[in-house]
Amino acid sequence: MLWPKSLNKKIKTEVKLAHLTSFKVGGAARFFFEVKNIKELREALIFTKRAGIQVFILGAGSNILVGDSSLDGLVIKLSGKFFKRVHRKGACLEAGGALKLNHLILYAKNNGLSGLEFLAGIPGTLGGALAGNAGAWGKSIGAQVKEVRVLDYNGKLKLLSAKDLKFSYRKSNLNRHVIISSKLKLRKGDKDAIGLRMRDYFLLRNKAQGNNLPNAGCIFKNPGKNTAGKLIDACGLKGKAKGDAFISKVHANFILNKGNASSKDILFLMDLTQKRVRERFKINLEPEIKIWK
Ligand SMILES: Cc1cc2nc3c(=O)[nH]c(=O)nc-3n(C[C@H](O)[C@H](O)[C@H](O)COP(=O)(O)OP(=O)(O)OC[C@H]3O[C@@H](n4cnc5c(N)ncnc54)[C@H](O)[C@@H]3O)c2cc1C
CATH class of the missing domain: 3.30.465.10 (Uridine Diphospho-n-acetylenolpyruvylglucosamine Reductase; domain 3)
Known part of the structure; x- marks a missing residue:
């Protein structure tokens, strides 16, 4: 990839994202840029738009699930004073x-x-x-x-x-x-x-949350009056596991990573949850977390 000269040295490639998210799962970003000022940010946005490169803005990564394979795009993290x-x-x-x-x-x-x-x-x-x-x-x-x-x-x-x-x-x-x-x-x-x-x-x-294993907060939005956690609990899904991922026994709208969960494990539990809640309550749970893949 031919980045403009001013950005070339600052853009890293294949940067692992797992440790930059609170879930601690997911693959690497094809391109990664820690921007320190508006000038750099503007240059990167203008170039990626022209080159058709997808942009992902990363904050502290506490509301994101990154897919297991390489993320094809530029992850931008605002950084510096x-x-x-x-x-x-x-x-x-x-x-x-x-x-x-x-x-x-x-x-x-x-x-x-x-x-x-x-x-x-x-x-x-x-x-x-x-x-x-x-x-x-x-x-x-x-x-x-x-x-x-x-x-x-x-x-x-x-x-x-x-x-x-x-x-x-x-x-x-x-x-x-x-x-x-x-x-x-x-x-x-x-x-x-x-x-x-x-x-x-x-x-x-x-x-209410009582856990300290890696997670991304509430997985689903609350659909109206009922909380997603109560609906998931009523489906008997607390503790349900796939690989190293499991639905919290304290707060059913949390999925926790015991250590080596994959994004696929978490997505499996999310699909299962949506299916069970839909079958039982005819309610579609909408993810609150952002899925990057
Ligand atoms: C234990 C735990 C508890 C939580 N409890 C709550 C809660 O009670 N209420 C709640 O609302 N959330 C909660 N969350 C979710 C999360 O903390 C919030 O959504 C938080 O605001 C996300 O901020 P972030 O910097 O980590 O964003 P990220 O997770 O990095 O990004 C989230 C989204 O914001 C976008 N984004 C980030 N920075 C920027 C930027 N500068 N410009 C444009 N877009 C940007 C990203 O592109 C992405 O789409 C919880 C999470 C955890 C792990």
């Missing part, structure tokens, strides 16, 4: 797309800004959270967003304001965009009270 910055502007925080959520919420707490406590314990980056409108306990990040700075896949920089953005349950209209940064509108609050709320959410989460 520019994409991980955060600063306060009055009651708003402006943060880079690659900033980890736990750093973001700690920064908010230390600055006496409330509104993000419910995110305590959700892994991932701000970019990943905005792309999928991450949330918990009936709240989601989209509600706090004032604006989002993105590059579209033509390399065009855009500032999207609240009126341009559409957030719904684990969904946004930010796909086909690379999220560079975002401004979040928060409320002034008492640091200690914010810290206590974060701790409470964190403890609630540990109790």
